[in-house]
Amino acid sequence: MRDERPGRGRRRKKKGPKTRLTRRGRILAWTGGVLAALVLGVAGAGFWMYRHLDGNITSTDLEHRLGDDRPDNLSPGSKNILVVGSDSRAGANAKYGKGLETMQSDTLMVVHLAADRKWATVMSLPRDSYVRIPSCERGDGKKSAPHSFKINESFAIGGSKGDIAGAAACTIKTVEANTGLRMDHFMSVDFQGFKGMVNALGGIEVCPKEPIHDKKAHLDMAAGCQTVKDEKALGYVRTRYSVGDGSDLGRIGRQQEFMRALAEKAQKKLTSPDDLYDFLDETTKSLTTDKDLAGLKPLYDLANEVKGIPKDRLTFLTVPNYPRQADVPSDRANVVWQYPQAAELFDKLAHDKEVDKKRLKAASKKPIPTRSVRVQVLNGTGVSGRAAEVAKDLRALGFTVTTTGNAPKRVGRTTVSYPERLRRPAQVLASRLPDPATRGGEGGVVPGAVTLTVGPDYEGLR
Known part of the structure; x- marks a missing residue:
């Protein structure tokens, strides 16, 4: 393995057959191509080839x-x-963004492999997700302050001096x-590595239903x-504003489809040793x-x-x-995760339970905005000021806090109580x-509010 220094020269690529964009041959999104190719090629690779790759x-x-x-x-x-699909502005990537001196994450996914290896879930996190970003080490040795912003800023904070380890660490801390x-x-x-992978396969066929003209993505199709x-x-995988509704969600779908096609072609078309080597x-x-x-070896095992x-x-x-x-x-620029559906998704993966995508989609059809959830906060701890502290936490997440006060008596556990007509807001x-x-x-x-009675077990919101 090499250390974190610029790469070596590139070999000329040989042209190969094209493939049609398809839903077949699914494998792991951004990493699908390399995993598929490794299955095909590493076992028979010569020592020099293995050592070089x-x-x-x-x-x-x-x-x-x-x-x-x-x-x-x-x-x-x-x-x-x-x-992470890295949107670094260093070197050949500089033309994709003016005034951006930090590393950027263009795509963010969590791949969950079940313990029994009988199923897997690839969960995309929109880069415009407005989330809490914890304190992280910057490239200059200083630490950032905790704050809320787009999730992809975490990659930029840690990678402010081009340090991929710092970018990765801050992103991991934020996702966790x-x-x-x-x-x-x-x-x-x-x-640039992604482009090289596509070129080594001879290109991927896509079928846009309408012309695409996107100056930011340098695309005219x-x-x-x-x-x-x-x-x-x-x-094509970067374009956003000139296709569909211009959202990051549409781009996620195109990226997933493109990478499925790339993975399929890597599996089916890399039969020539030269083509296989170029791709790898x-x-x-x-x-x-x-x-x-x-x-x-670790990638092959995976x-x-x-x-x-x-x-x-x-x-x-x-x-x-x-x-x-x-x-x-x-x-108008960001999205927020929808609760309780997002929490249920995270809990299922944390406990290694397979996700029913159709059921999740059905449950997510009518989101309840956090702002619409009205909460009265009562202090059931006996410790002065706890209701005000928790109310501050709730407002930071977007909840509407109506009143704060003391509970009639102390409680042993934090409790959410609600009238039946407010069941769904209470679940949020x-x-x-x-x-x-x-x-x-x-x-x-x-009236019209959910009651949160804070107990001694309260350790913050997620």
């Missing part, structure tokens, strides 16, 4: 950067892999803090089926992983674990969300607490 992969040591305040591993044997899922591994694929490579392939060379040069996953998963049990989904404008009318509130008691059919003193 193994040396291409950049590794980074993250353990000492993550601290001790991390989620517990609730499902030993399962694996959570954080996958907001999902409660402990990340076991990290992978990053950069823009006619409607209809066509094979894309080089800058067009890069632009480009792929491994684009990869940065944690130290435990770095190298062909590929062997993945390849037996049935296609119908590999699920791609996006964290349920809605426009933040519903909570903050002036914010309860899902942001670690393990509250809930009491339906009990109204508070404030």
Whole structure:
């Protein structure tokens, strides 16, 4: 494995057959191509080829950067892999953004592999997700202050001086803090490496239904089926504002479809040793992983674990969300995660339970904006000021706090109580607490509000 220094020269790529964009041949999103190719090629690779490809992969040591305040591993044997599509503005990537001197994450996914390796879920986190970002180490040795912003800013904070380890560490801390899922591994694929992977396969065919003209993505495409490579392939997976509703959610769908097609082609078309080498060379040069996953052997072992998963049990989904404008009318740029659906999704993965995508989608059809949940906060601890502290936490998440006060008596456990007609708003509130008691059919003193009685077990909101 090499250290974190610029890569080596590139070999000329040979042209290969094209493939049509399809839903078949599903494998792990951004990492699908490399895993599929490794299954095909590593076992028969010569020693020189193996050593060269193994040396291409950049590794980074993250353990000492993550601290001790991390989620517990609730499902030993399962694996959570954080996958980032890196939007670095360094080197050849500089033309994709003016005034951006930090590293950026363009795509963010959590790949959950079940302990029995019989199913897997690829969960996309929209990069415009408005979340809490914990304090992180910057590249200059200073620490950032905890705050709320787009989730992809975490990559930029840690990578403010081009340090991939810092970018990865801050992103992991942010994802863990907001999902409660402990990340076991990290992978990053950069823009230029992605382009090289596509070129080594001879391009991928896409079929846009309407022309795409996007100056930011450097893309000018006619409607209809066509094979894309080089800058067009890069632009196609990056384009956002000129297609559909212009949201990051639409882009996530295109990226997932594109990578499924890339993975399928890697599986079916890489029969030539030269083509296989070119693809593996480009792929491994684009990869940065944690130290435990770095190298062909760990990736090959991972590929062997993945390849037996049935296609119908590999699920791609996006964290349920809605426009933040519903909570903050002036914010038209971000989304917030939808509760209680997001919490239920995270809890299922944390406990290694397979997600029913159709059921999740149905439950997410009518989101309840956090702002619409009215809460009265009562202090049941006997400790002065607790209701005001918790009210501040709730307002930071967007809840509408109506009143604060003292409970009639002390309680042993934090409790959410509500009249039956406010069951759904109460579920939104309860899902942001670690393990509250809930009491339906009990109204508070404030009409139309859910009551949160704070107990001594309160440790903050999630």
